[in-house]
Amino acid sequence: MRKVTVIIMSVVLLLVALGLADSSRAREAAPELRSAKASPPIVHRGSQPPGNPLILSVEIRFGGEIATVTADLSDLAGARYYDPVTDAFQSPGTSTPLYRVYKIQGKEAYLVKAGAKYSDNEYRMAYTHERVKETASATARWQVELPDVGQTTSAWNVSITAINQFGRVGTTTIPLHIVNDEAPPLITAEAVFSINGPSVRCGDRVTIIAQISDGESGVFSTALMKEGAEMLFGPDANLSLAQDPRTGRWSVGNTIAPDVPPGTYTLDILAADRAGNESRTTLNLTVAEDIHELSIPLKKGWNLISVPRPLTAPAVGDVFAGMPVEWVQTVIGGERTEATVIEPGRGYLVKMAADATLTVFLAPPDPSSVPEPLILEPGWNLIGYASSGMEPMMPLTYYLGQNLKNKWAIVRTATGAEARPTSTSPYVWATDSFPTLTGKPFSQDSDNLPVVEMGKGYWIYLSTRGLLIF
CATH class of the missing domain: 2.60.40.10 (Immunoglobulins)
Known part of the structure; x- marks a missing residue:
């Protein structure tokens, strides 16, 4: 017992010594x-x-x-x-x-x-x-x-x-x-919107991108002037530009309000440094008249078409009323089914008994609505070009998006031959010659990518299920 007591006392003394040492080191x-x-x-x-x-x-x-x-x-x-x-x-x-x-x-x-x-x-x-x-x-x-x-x-x-x-x-x-900073910031800006479009329409997304520098006290704030911004984007317009730390650029995005009349509008961007010096630059944006209808020529026999936006009356019977149409079909995962409604993003096979022109009536754009993505199954699918901003064309890979990247397996031309099997972008089966951004023959140059066009439909073959998000 005495031996145990001695051991315990020794341990206590050791702990006290360690504590004192720690306290000494802390001091x-x-x-x-x-x-x-x-x-x-x-x-x-x-x-x-x-x-x-x-x-x-x-x-x-x-x-x-x-x-x-x-x-x-x-x-x-x-x-x-x-x-x-x-x-x-x-x-x-x-x-x-x-x-x-x-x-x-x-x-x-x-x-x-x-x-x-x-x-x-x-x-x-x-x-x-x-x-x-x-x-x-x-x-x-x-x-x-x-x-x-x-x-x-x-x-x-x-x-x-x-x-x-x-x-x-x-x-x-x-x-x-x-x-002592007396020099104002230097500012340049641009408006980025629809591809190949000199103008915007109601419902279009517009991003203002600015390069701003200040050699002395630094840029403090950058904003759109309220009056011009609210005329274009409405009373809830986002005015403040935010800086991307990776690129150093300032940007802000807004949507053209649904009731903006056609015309040219002035948008002012104001930049201030910490000294209170200010610079201003002006951009002009042209708002084009909204497109309410689209004409699609149809030939006798089979046609492959699509619509860019929701229709005012999407039922197949209403869309093709009075026309010499025999069949309206779509294909999902290799299964051909009779179409009952016409929706954007989906491709449709239309068999005509004679040549005719189809006129579809488009519903007004609703910036608050988020379109549902289309589910595409493994195998052949028919897709169309959906575009709320009514851009006439868009690069194919950009339109298909990240969700479908690397999911397409076999892509063929209109003759059925396999097209560019080693290409980094899928070349789908179109009803006519496949255009590019420049109109020149396709090359791997990123400035000359194949494009999808308004009103047309396309075949694509997927190895796994995917979503077409637009």
Whole structure:
């Protein structure tokens, strides 16, 4: 028994010694400062854009509990920083405090009052400075907001100092450049819409793409001017352009409102930098009259057709009323069936007793409706060219989309011969010569792809089930 007691006491003494050693190491470890940065790194002197202050921040790892984090901002004459504890703006100095960042539902906040319980803590939200009582999680980041950087123009390294509960010190610097920016941004823009189309129609999707550069304080915002945008896209138009971090381009997409009269409209794009300098560019968009009907010539015998949009009266009896039609069929997964309705995206075999012209009446476009994809089964299927924007043609591979990629197995020409078996794009069986974007014979050049055309139908053979999404 005595031996066991001795062993237990030895273990306890060892654990105490290890604890003291850990505590000693914690006291000796200095805070480690990482990811110190200014956002943005270059700013215009004076006041910053509303709600978008200069942020000086740093992440602190290790070093125990942090007592203070400060920045030497004595060189920023006339600057102001935000103090969330007093909810006031203060003048910075040699020991300007940085405040620990907490996260509340993904948004940044600062602790301003510790409650008796953790759930009673009170915070101020970053940027908006709204006071809230919420559950928050602490981060390793510390920062300070500067809505005004003063009138000094220079480039230097801001010293950051962190001190832990044991008085150990960690330091780093943040590069900062303050400029006097008087030059506006440079902006070019284009409207991207229907392929091969010089104009747009009601229901068309239009994307505005802009290249914007600013050599000094940087681009702050880019937006469509409200008046012109609402005339084209309606009162709920999306005005703000967003930047793609991969390409650096700014873009916004909208749909032409259903009641926009035909004509040419002016669309202004405004870009501003952080200094408040603005540039404007103008685009002209022509809205064409909507197409309400489509004429499709039919010859005696078999024809392969499709319709681009839903019809006002899609029943086969209504579509072919009074015409010398003998059969209207479609094919799904190799099975030929009698068609009862005519729908966009599907191809139809129409057997005529004599030549005639079919006129179909198209329903008005509904931008709020999402068309159902067509299910295509393994084997031969008949497809058509659906286009709510009434584009006259579209590259075949683009139209078939990613869902059908690599699912087609055998593709044949009108004579039944296998067509380009090693091609990267399927060449389907068309009722006449298969056109290309340029009108020249097909080549693997991406600028000369085969296209599908309005009013025509096509055969395609699939190895597995797929969806035609349009």
